[in-house]
Amino acid sequence: MQRAAQRDDRAHAQRARRLRRALVCAAAVPAVLITAACSSDSGDSKAKSGEESTRQSASGTSQPSASASPTVPAAAYQKLPEPCSALSKKTLTDLVPEGAKSGKKGSSDDPSARASCSWNSLDNNGVKGSQFRWLNISLLRFDSDAARGAGDDQAHAYYSQQVKDAQSVDGAKNARVVPLSGTGSEATTVRYDLKKKEGLFKQQTVVARVKNVVVTVDYNGAGLAGEKTPDADGMAKDAQKALKEVVSAVSSANGEGGGATSPTKDPASPSEPASASASASKSASKAPVKSASSGASPSKSAVEKS
Structure with missing residues (x-):
């Protein structure tokens, strides 16, 4: 148990x-x-x-957001006037009295981007000699482009180059550079003497920029075969008058008025850095660096024509 x-x-x-x-x-x-x-x-x-x-x-x-694509303001002017009709009959008669009706239009693959016209005048006074005059106007328009910049900036760079080229002609004497007010956005007169076997030529090159268009007027003259040398001051005034008319014609062609006497302020004014960009438009990119109307500088073309 x-x-x-x-x-x-x-x-x-x-x-x-x-x-x-x-x-x-x-x-x-x-x-x-x-x-x-x-x-x-x-x-x-x-x-x-x-x-x-x-x-x-x-x-x-x-993450940081992607930066916005760069933009440039649209070019103000989209047209150029008919070059051989840009000057009044009276102005042509004063500047080229024997050739007012003989304007020769320059060739251009795009007349809305570049254009030119030239006139020759020979006033023969027999044994007393003769007075020779040559007038040429050229216009170049720049389009805005994201890669090259605003049309105004490109035009300012080309304007500056035109003024510089006019001062660098071989054999030029007594050169003077004078800023010209009251014409477009900016303007300059370049004057000099050039001695040739035919006589002493007085050269006037006036350049203006009106927004995205550059206008160059070349005017030279000489007294040949014993005729007296033309007055340079008078020729300079005539060339400046022609320039104002062409600038006004540019504004009128684009639906504006008063371009000859009212300076236009814009981003490419002389007080700001010039853009180093090249021509924006297809035609402008083909433009020669010294003259819109020929391969040589305007001043050289004038002398060759004489």
Whole structure:
């Protein structure tokens, strides 16, 4: 009996130990689940954070936005006047009296971008000699272009080059450069003497820019075979008068008036840096660097014509 009781006590003790272990394990399960749940939440947060970062990167909010494409203002003038009709009959009669009706239009692959016209006059006084005059006007228009810049800036650069070229003619003497006010956006007169075997030539080159168009007027004269040399001051005034008429014709061709007497302020005024850009339009890009009407400088062309 005593042994049986001892066996029963051992059995009860074993069952009690098994029950305690079961209870301990049962108590441990929720903690494991909680730990797993916390780990799962942490992973979800990290995943959501990663997704949010990806969305921000894709939307560009965390990266600098691309810069806007550069833009330039549209060119003000889109047309050029008929060059041989840009001067009045009276002006032509004063400047080239024997050749007022003999205007010769220069060739151009795009008359809306560049144009020119020239006149010759020989007033023969027999044994007293003769008076020779040569007049040429040329016009060059620049279009705005994102790569080359605004038409006004390109025109200013070309205008500056024209003035510089007029001062660099071989053999020129007594050169004078005089700014000309009241004509377009900016204007300059270049005067000099040039001795040739035929006589002493008085050369006047006046250049003006009106917005995106450059106008160049070349006017020279000489007294031949003993005739007296023409007055340079008078010729300069005549050339400036012609320039104002052509500038006014440019404005009128584009629906504006008063271009000859009212200076136009624009971004390419002389006080600002000149743009080094080349011609913008297709035709302007083909224009020679020294003259819109011929391959040589305007002054050289004038002398060759004489």
